[in-house]
Structure formats: C-alpha cells, structure tokens
Amino acid sequence: MIWPVDLIIMLLVMVSGIGAIMVRDLLGAAVLFGVYSFLMCLLYAIMGAVDVAFTEASVGAGVSSVFFVAAVFRTSRRTKD
Amino acid sequence: MQAIFLYASVFLACLMGLSLYRSVFGPTVLDRIIGVNAIGSKTTTLLILIGLIYERVDMFVDIALAYATLNFIAVLAASRYFQKKKGLFDEVEGR
Amino acid sequence: MSANTKPDNPNNPIDYQAYSPFKPFEPPTPPERSPLPYFFTFCVCMITWLVLSGKFDLFHISLGVVSSAIVTYTSGDMLLRARRLKGLPGNWLRFIAYVPWLLFEIFRANMHVMRLVFHPRMMDLIDPRMFRFQSRLEDETARFIFANSITLTPGTITVYVSIFGKYTVHAIDKASGQGLPGEMEDRVGAIFGE
Amino acid sequence: MEAILSSFLTKYNYWVFIGLVMIGMYALIAKRNLVKKIIGMNIFQTAVILFYVSIGAKQGSTIPILDSGHGHDAHHAVQAIDYINPLPHVLMLTAIVVSVATLGVALALAIKVHQQYGTLEEDEIAAQIDKP
Amino acid sequence: MRFIALITILLMGGLLFYGLPDFPDWGDPASPASTHVSPYYIEHGAADTHAPNIVTAVLADYRGYDTMFETAVIFSAGLACFFLLRTFRQKSAETKLYRHIPTGVTLRIEKGGKTPAGSEEFEPIDSHWVPYDMIINMTCRLIVPFVQLFALYVIAHGHYSPGGGFQGGVIFGAAIILFAISHDLRSVFRRLQEKTAILLSAAGVLIYAGTGVLCLILGGNFLDYSRLAGLLGVDAVMARSHGILIVEIGVGLAVMAVMVMLYYNLSSAGRHDEGL
Amino acid sequence: MSLLDIIATAMIALGLFFFLGGAIGILRFPDFYSRLHPAGKLDTMGQFTALSGIALYLLNDLSLGSVLTALKILLIVVFVFITSPTATHAIVDAGVRAGMTPWTKETREEGRR
Numbered sequence: 001m002i003w004p005v006d007l008i009i010m011l012l013v014m015v016s017g018i019g020a021i022m023v024r025d026l027l028g029a030a031v032l033f034g035v036y037s038f039l040m041c042l043l044y045a046i047m048g049a050v051d052v053a054f055t056e057a058s059v060g061a062g063v064s065s066v067f068f069v070a071a072v073f074r075t076s077r078r079t080k081d
Numbered sequence: 082m083q084a085i086f087l088y089a090s091v092f093l094a095c096l097m098g099l100s101l102y103r104s105v106f107g108p109t110v111l112d113r114i115i116g117v118n119a120i121g122s123k124t125t126t127l128l129i130l131i132g133l134i135y136e137r138v139d140m141f142v143d144i145a146l147a148y149a150t151l152n153f154i155a156v157l158a159a160s161r162y163f164q165k166k167k168g169l170f171d172e173v174e175g176r
Numbered sequence: 177m178s179a180n181t182k183p184d185n186p187n188n189p190i191d192y193q194a195y196s197p198f199k200p201f202e203p204p205t206p207p208e209r210s211p212l213p214y215f216f217t218f219c220v221c222m223i224t225w226l227v228l229s230g231k232f233d234l235f236h237i238s239l240g241v242v243s244s245a246i247v248t249y250t251s252g253d254m255l256l257r258a259r260r261l262k263g264l265p266g267n268w269l270r271f272i273a274y275v276p277w278l279l280f281e282i283f284r285a286n287m288h289v290m291r292l293v294f295h296p297r298m299m300d301l302i303d304p305r306m307f308r309f310q311s312r313l314e315d316e317t318a319r320f321i322f323a324n325s326i327t328l329t330p331g332t333i334t335v336y337v338s339i340f341g342k343y344t345v346h347a348i349d350k351a352s353g354q355g356l357p358g359e360m361e362d363r364v365g366a367i368f369g370e
Numbered sequence: 371m372e373a374i375l376s377s378f379l380t381k382y383n384y385w386v387f388i389g390l391v392m393i394g395m396y397a398l399i400a401k402r403n404l405v406k407k408i409i410g411m412n413i414f415q416t417a418v419i420l421f422y423v424s425i426g427a428k429q430g431s432t433i434p435i436l437d438s439g440h441g442h443d444a445h446h447a448v449q450a451i452d453y454i455n456p457l458p459h460v461l462m463l464t465a466i467v468v469s470v471a472t473l474g475v476a477l478a479l480a481i482k483v484h485q486q487y488g489t490l491e492e493d494e495i496a497a498q499i500d501k502p
Numbered sequence: 503m504r505f506i507a508l509i510t511i512l513l514m515g516g517l518l519f520y521g522l523p524d525f526p527d528w529g530d531p532a533s534p535a536s537t538h539v540s541p542y543y544i545e546h547g548a549a550d551t552h553a554p555n556i557v558t559a560v561l562a563d564y565r566g567y568d569t570m571f572e573t574a575v576i577f578s579a580g581l582a583c584f585f586l587l588r589t590f591r592q593k594s595a596e597t598k599l600y601r602h603i604p605t606g607v608t609l610r611i612e613k614g615g616k617t618p619a620g621s622e623e624f625e626p627i628d629s630h631w632v633p634y635d636m637i638i639n640m641t642c643r644l645i646v647p648f649v650q651l652f653a654l655y656v657i658a659h660g661h662y663s664p665g666g667g668f669q670g671g672v673i674f675g676a677a678i679i680l681f682a683i684s685h686d687l688r689s690v691f692r693r694l695q696e697k698t699a700i701l702l703s704a705a706g707v708l709i710y711a712g713t714g715v716l717c718l719i720l721g722g723n724f725l726d727y728s729r730l731a732g733l734l735g736v737d738a739v740m741a742r743s744h745g746i747l748i749v750e751i752g753v754g755l756a757v758m759a760v761m762v763m764l765y766y767n768l769s770s771a772g773r774h775d776e777g778l
Numbered sequence: 779m780s781l782l783d784i785i786a787t788a789m790i791a792l793g794l795f796f797f798l799g800g801a802i803g804i805l806r807f808p809d810f811y812s813r814l815h816p817a818g819k820l821d822t823m824g825q826f827t828a829l830s831g832i833a834l835y836l837l838n839d840l841s842l843g844s845v846l847t848a849l850k851i852l853l854i855v856v857f858v859f860i861t862s863p864t865a866t867h868a869i870v871d872a873g874v875r876a877g878m879t880p881w882t883k884e885t886r887e888e889g890r891r
Contacts, residue, residue, distance in 0.1 A: 006383070007382065010382070010383065010386045013386065013390070014386065014389050014390070014393075017389075017390055017393045017394075017413050018393060020409055020413070021393060021396070021397040021401060021406060021409060021410060021413070026403070026405050026406075029405070029406065029409055030405075030409075033409050033412065036413070036416075037416075040416050040420070043420065044420075044423055047423050047424060047426075047427045047454075048427060048431075048432070048433045048434075048454040049423045049426070049433075049454070049458075049459045049462070050433045050434075050435065051459050051460075051463050052419070052423055052459050052462050052463050052466065055463050055466045055467060056466055059466055059467065059470050063470055064412075064470055064473060067470075067473060067474055067477055068405070068409075068477070070477075071405065071477040071480060071481055072405065074481050074484070075405070075480060075481055075484040075490055076484065076489075076490065078490075079403040079405070079406060079490070079491075080402060080403065080491055081400075081401055081402055081403065081406070
C-alpha cells in the first residue's frame with residue numbers, strides 16, 4: 001500500500017514483460033523473465049502479501065530461471081519472433 | 082524517518098528502471114545478465130526498505146535473506162551455458 | 177586433450193592457454209573420515225540457527241539441533257576441508273584483522289570507479305586491458321580470498337585462476353592494475369602464514 | 371464524468387492486471403516459438419495472481435501476521451480491519467508453486483518436441499508433420 | 503495470425519476495461535473478498551491454532567484439504583516430467599571421455615572401443631565439459647550449508663514469520679540445484695540419488711495424507727489435528743500447532759524432491775549423464 | 779531525531795549514491811567488460827552501506843528482537859560479500875569463453891579512422 005513505489009514498479013513490470021516476449025533470443029527471454037519475476041515479488045511485498053512474495057522470491061530467483069536456462073541449453077536458442 | 086525511507090525506496094525504484102534499460106536493450110545476452118544482477122542487488126535493499134515502511138522489518142528480512150543467497154543462481158546457470166556452448170551469436174538469427 | 181576451449185575468433189587478445197582444461201587431480205582421499213569437519217559444521221549451523229530463530233524455548237532449540245544434524249549429514253564435508261584444527265583459530269583471527277583494511281581498500285576503489293562514472297570525458301580516461309601474473313599463494317582458500325579481494329578492489333576483476341596460481345585480471349585503467357600482486361598478496365599470504 | 375474518471379484512476383492496479391493479461395495472451399496466440407508461448411503462459415498466470423493479491427489489499431492495515439506471539443491470551447481482541455485479508459494469499463501461494471511444477475512439465479514437453487522434430491517453431495513442426 | 507491475435511487481445515482488454523468500474527477499489531476494506539470468511543480467520547486464527555501467521559494457519563489447518571491436493575499436483579508433475587523425459591537406453595554413438603584419476607590423463611574412446619567402466623581409477627567426464635573453476639566451487643561450498651539451514655528454518659518457523667513448507671522446500675531444492683550447477687550432475691548423484699528423490703517426494707505426500715488418516719482413526723474428521731492431542735501429550739490448541747508443523751514438513755519434502763527431480767530431468771534431457 | 783538516526787540517514791544516502799553510480803556506470807561504459815566494474819563493485823558497496831545504515835537505525839530500541847534483526851541484516855551483508863564477486867567472476871568468465879573481444883583504446887582509434 002505504498003503507492004509511489006507501487007506505480008513505478010508496475011510500470012517496470014509492464015516493460016520487462018513486453019521485453020521478455022519481444023526479445024529475439026530465447027536465452028535473453030529467459031533472463032528477462034527472471035527480471036519480471038523479481039519485480040513481481042516486489043509488487044507482492046508492497047501490497048503486503050509477505051508469504052506470496054517469499055514464494056515468488058524463492059521460486060523466481062532460485063528455480064524457474066534455472067529451468068528455463070536448462071531447457072534452452074537442451075534445445076536451441078534460435079527463435080524467429 | 083518514514084518519509085526518508087519512502088523517498089529512498091522511490092529513488093531505488095527509479096534506479097531499477099535505469100538498470101532495466103540495460104537488460105531490455107542490452108546488445109548481448111551477457112549485458113542483460115549484468116542488468117539482472119544489478120536489479121537483484123537493488124531488490125534486496127528495497128525489500129528491507131519496504132519492511133521499514135510497514136514497521137515490520139523482522140518479517141521482511143527473511144525474504145531479503147532468501148533473495149541475497151539465491152539471487153546468483155540464475156547468473157551462474159546462464160554463465161554456465163556460455164561455458165558449455167561457446168559462441169555468442171552463432172545460434173541467433175538476424176545479427 | 178579433447179575439450180576444445182579455443183573459440184574461433186583469432187583476433188582475440190586473450191591468451192587461452194591460461195585456461196587449463198584439467199581439473200586438479202586430488203590424490204585419492206584417505207579412507208579415514210575425520211569427525212572434525214562435521215563437528216565444526218554442526219557448531220556453525222547451531223550458532224546460525226540461534227541468530228535466525230530468535231526463540232529460545234526448548235521446542236525450538238531441539239528443532240534447531242535436528243536441523244543442524246540434517247545439514248551436517250547432507251553437507252558436512254563442504255564447509256571445512258582441513259583434517260586438523262591446527263592453525264585454524266589463528267587464521268580466523270588474522271582474517272578478521274584483514275577485513276577492515278579490505279573495507280578501506282574497497283571504499284577507495286569505489287571512489288575511483290565513481291570518479292570514472294561521473295567524469296564527463298570518461299572515454300579518454302579508461303583504458304581497459306587484460307593482464308596475467310603468477311601468484312605465490314599455495315593454499316586454495318588463500319587463492320579464493322585473494323581472487324575475491326581483487327574483484328572487489330581498485331578497478332580490477334579476476335577473470336580466471338588456473339590451478340597453478342596464475343591469475344588473469346581485467347583492469348579498467350593503467351593505474352589500477354599496477355599494484356598487483358602487491359601489498360594485498362602479502363597480506364593475504366600473512367593470514368595463512370605463507 | 372469526474373466520477374467515472376476517478377473510479378478509473380483509483381483502480382490503476384487493475385490496469386496493470388489487464389495489461390499483463392493482454393501481453394500473456396498475445397504471446398500465447400501470436401508467438402510461434404514454444405518457449406515463448408510458455409513464457410506467455412507464465413505471464414498470464416502471474417497476472418491472475420496479481421489480481422487476486424490486489425483484491426485482498428486493505429488501506430491502512432498491516433501484513434497478516436499478528437504482532438504478539440501469544441495471540442490466544444487475547445488481552446485485546448484482534449480486529450479484522452487491522453490486517454490484510456489472508457485468504458487470497460493462501461490460494462495464490464500454492465498456485466505459484468504449482469505454476470513452477472507445470473512450467474517444468476511444459477519445458478519437458480518442449481524438450482521432447484525438439485528431440486523429435488529438431489525445432490521449436492510451430493510452423494516448421496506443422497510442415498514436418500504434413501510432409502510424409 | 504498476428505493481426506487476429508491483436509484483434510482478439512484488444513477485444514479482451516476492452517471488455518476487461520469496460521468491467522473495470524465494477525471491480526472493488528484498491529485497498530477497500532469493504533470489498534467482497536474481505537467481508538465474508540476472512541474476518542473469522544483473522545480474529546480466531548491465532549486463538550484456534552497458536553500460529554500468529556494467519557496465512558500458515560489457513561493454509562495448513564482451515565484449508566488443509568485443498569493444500570493436500572496441491573501437493574499431490576506437484577508430485578504428479580514431477581512424475582509426469584520423469585515419464586516424459588527419462589530414457590534408460592545407453593547412447594553409444596558418440597565418443598566417450600574418461601580421466602585417469604591418479605595422473606589426470608584424459609582418454610578419448612571412439613565408438614566401439616573398450617571402455618574402462620567399472621574401474622576405480624577412471625572416471626567418466628562430460629563431452630563438452632567445463633574446467634574446474636575454483637572460485638565458483640569454493641563459494642558454493644561456503645554457501646550451500648547455510649542455504650540448507652535457512653530452508654529448514656523457514657519450514658520450522660512458518661508459524662511466526664513468513665514461510666512454510668512450500669518456500670522452505672523450494673529453497674532446499676535450490677540449494678541442491680546450486681550444488682549441481684557449481685559441480686556437475688554426477689557429484690550430486692553421489693549425495694542424492696534419483697531413486698531417493700522419488701521416494702522422498704512420495705513420502706512427503708504420504709506424511710500429509712497419513713496425518714489426515716491418523717486424525718480419522720483417532721475419531722475426528724480428516725485433518726482435524728486437535729485429535730492428536732492425546733498422542734502428542736499437549737492440549738488441543740498446541741496439537742493443532744504441531745499438526746501444522748508435521749504437515750509443513752511433508753509439503754517441504756515433496757516440493758524439495760520434485761524440484762530436484764525436475765532439474766535432473768530437464769538439464770540432462772532425461773539421460774542423467776551430464777547436466778548444465 | 780537522535781544521533782543514531784542521523785548517522786543511519788547519512789549511510790543510507792551514501793548507499794543510494796553508490797547505487798546511482800552503479801546504474802549510470804552500467805549505462806555509460808563502452809563494453810561488456812568495463813560495464814562489469816560498476817556493476818560488481820558499486821552495487822556491492824551500496825548494499826553494504828545502505829544495509830549497515832538500516833541495521834544501525836534498528837538499534838534505536840535495544841531489545842532482543844531488534845538486535846537479532848540487525849544481526850540478520852549483517853548476515854545478508856556477509857552473503858552479499860561472498861556471492862557478488864563470484865557472480866561478477868562467473869559473468870566475465872562466460873564472456874571470455876564466449877569469445878567476446880574486449881574494448882581497448884586501439885579499437886576506438888580504429889573506429890575513429
């Protein structure tokens with residue numbers, strides 16, 4: 001419930017979300033998805049949902065980016081769009 | 082003090098925007114990783130500042146601790162990708 | 177030699193021979209497992225638990241004992257590799273004495289990088305370069321502390337440490353790299369009595 | 371007019387929700403790459419989670435963890451207005467972990483498709499299926 | 503295709519935007535979500551379960567049935583990944599690399615050559631394989647025990663601070679993944695085998711369901727922890743608190759094992775020979 | 779405002795200044811290797827200073843809880859000092875292995891000509 005920070009972070013979330021699907025490189029997309037998840041965690045913390053923020057922090061920082069990188073490592077980085 | 086913490090967190094959020102520029106428009110993937118690293122380090126501080134604004138720091142400090150320890154796993158994984166598959170551009174089209 | 181570490185770009189000024197493809201082959205470890213690392217891990221875990229928990233009733237402390245035992249069982253041999261306690265407390269004390277000097281150096285380094293960042297003619301000031309030097313440190317922990325100290329201090333980043341102690345360092349300008357290996361190596365060596 | 375405008379302005383967090391849903395949906399429909407589709411699916415998921423969490427927020431209240439460790443002594447009764455609604459948090463907490471598990475399954479499917487067809491692009495896969 | 507997608511999402515966004523005035527205000531205490539059942543949880547949660555963190559109380563006690571099946575979903579996701587990717591056939595087409603441990607000489611064995619498998623002196627190494635990096639290895643050796651301890655702390659203190667089985671399990675799994683990234687997949691298999699991981703994940707779900715069944719046997723409803731009071735030797739409120747802890751341990755085990763299984767299968771594409 | 783508050787505020791401000799330097803340095807420096815210098819050093823120092831300031835602020839009321847929270851914040855600082863150089867090293871090592879050419883004065887002169 002801290003609206004100035006909230007507004008800025010929301011803007012950044014939109015930017016990183018658009019970036020994650022627009023980048024023409026799957027590894028870059030995975031990395032940007034990591035940023036998206038960091039910012040989402042901050043957003044939950046600002047709204048006071050501590051447990052959700054904790055889950056998102058551990059999941060986003062620890063696991064999901066690694067899964068994406070592992071999958072890209074096992075397939076290919078190439079994408080047409 | 083509350084106002085100081087509020088201004089500090091707003092300032093940090095703006096700085097995150099600057100780092101986000103590097104990670105969205107960075108010419109190579111490694112520049113993006115630098116941006117992610119910078120954003121992660123700012124996030125740790127920002128979480129504790131939010132805790133101070135809520136006046137419940139003892140609850141938020143756990144999240145920040147988890148963040149500080151796990152923040153670099155993604156960086157390690159991405160750098161391990163480059164150590165195994167050499168070459169920065171050869172797989173990516175259009176460069 | 178099958179792992180090909182040489183990239184295709186011939187114009188790259190970095191010496192790839194510094195990248196040794198060998199893992200250090202440790203001599204086969206003796207079968208006797210010293211209990212000391214496990215005991216040390218247990219004690220450190222218990223102290224950390226007390227700081228983290230903040231509840232000093234019997235139930236939570238017994239939970240802490242169980243958790244420390246689990247961590248000791250799964251990863252008790254990670255934290256400490258030494259088989260004997262000899263010299264360990266002295267190393268720790270000397271390391272703690274090293275930290276303030278390191279903090280001061282880090283502060284100076286940050287001021288240096290800060291001046292570069294805000295300088296309007298920054299492009300003329302910086303002169304990035306890679307160079308290599310041979311360190312005389314033998315102990316792995318000493319090399320680790322030295323490498324991380326280099327990364328944290330004046331305009332230099334450790335790129336690679338070969339198993340023979342050869343450091344590859346990236347420096348942001350001419351002045352930054354000249355002090356290496358200098359006072360810092362002596363101080364790190366002094367911690368471990370080398 | 372002003373009433374409508376203010377009713378839109380006070381709900382700016384839902385704008386973000388709508389925007390994220392649109393981004394995720396666009397990636398799901400228009401992107402041909404399977405990993406991009408999976409990222410879009412995840413963005414969609416987090417948008418829904420954000421919607422739930424922002425429904426539960428309350429102005430001027432604190433996080434849903436009681437201040438004193440001995441709440442059952444009840445020197446003063448706990449007022450519901452002082453604490454943020456915990457119910458959406460519970461539902462969404464499990465949803466996040468489940469989303470990671472489904473992400474793992476989706477990536478496993480993508481790896482399997484890549485082993486079979488050698489590509490992640492939808493149209494190339496369709497061309498390979500149609501050919502023989 | 504892109505044009506149709508744009509039309510569709512603009513239509514959908516327009517509809518959502520049209521419905522915007524009917525959404526409750528942000529931070530409105532009188533919104534429908536905050537008025538029906540949640541005041542009861544907030545006002546009685548701590549008195550009923552001795553857990554100041556209301557989220558944990560609701561998660562594991564009031565809505566424990568829901569959470570049990572969420573855990574089952576995670577477990578089945580791990581199994582699905584296993585059955586999708588895991589291959590047991592040895593691929594012998596490529597060349598293999600072995601290292602003689604006492605001397606450090608690397609052997610390259612072409613297809614059809616005799617491999618020194620089973621010998622004590624040789625160990626297999628990966629085909630595209632990273633040289634030993636001292637700094638990363640050392641850091642991970644220093645970090646991993648603390649991360650594991652922190653994960654256990656998070657599981658054990660879910661009552662008093664944010665945390666619980668889900669978060670702690672993910673952090674513990676992330677610690678193991680960190681070790682796997684810094685070393686290689688084989689050295690992790692020496693510590694946590696695949697079979698053990700699957701058994702652990704099943705055991706986690708079993709602990710959760712078994713607690714419920716135990717309550718059923720003792721004469722209460724499914725997952726009614728206050729029936730455990732006689733077994734644990736405490737009063738009913740503390741029994742609910744301890745019941746929450748037991749259930750959280752089950753959740754943590756399941757989540758940890760599933761995260762590790764997913765990583766094993768994804769990073770090696772099911773072959774379990776060389777990881778990321 | 780007590781003296782402790784003033785010191786804490788000054789330290790937080792200094793930390794934010796370091797963060798600002800890091801963010802601008804990442805944008806201004808010419809190539810990947812030199813960008814790592816502000817990213818690796820200034821962010822670490824900023825975190826150290828700001829978190830120490832917050833820990834000092836928490837010592838305003840000397841109770842067990844606040845001291846333990848301050849200790850936890852110091853634990854974060856210790857972890858940051860271990861992990862941040864490692865992350866920097868991992869990135870620069872990946873860059874070298876990927877075959878990235880470092881920017882030097884000479885390449886700049888060639889670019890001018």
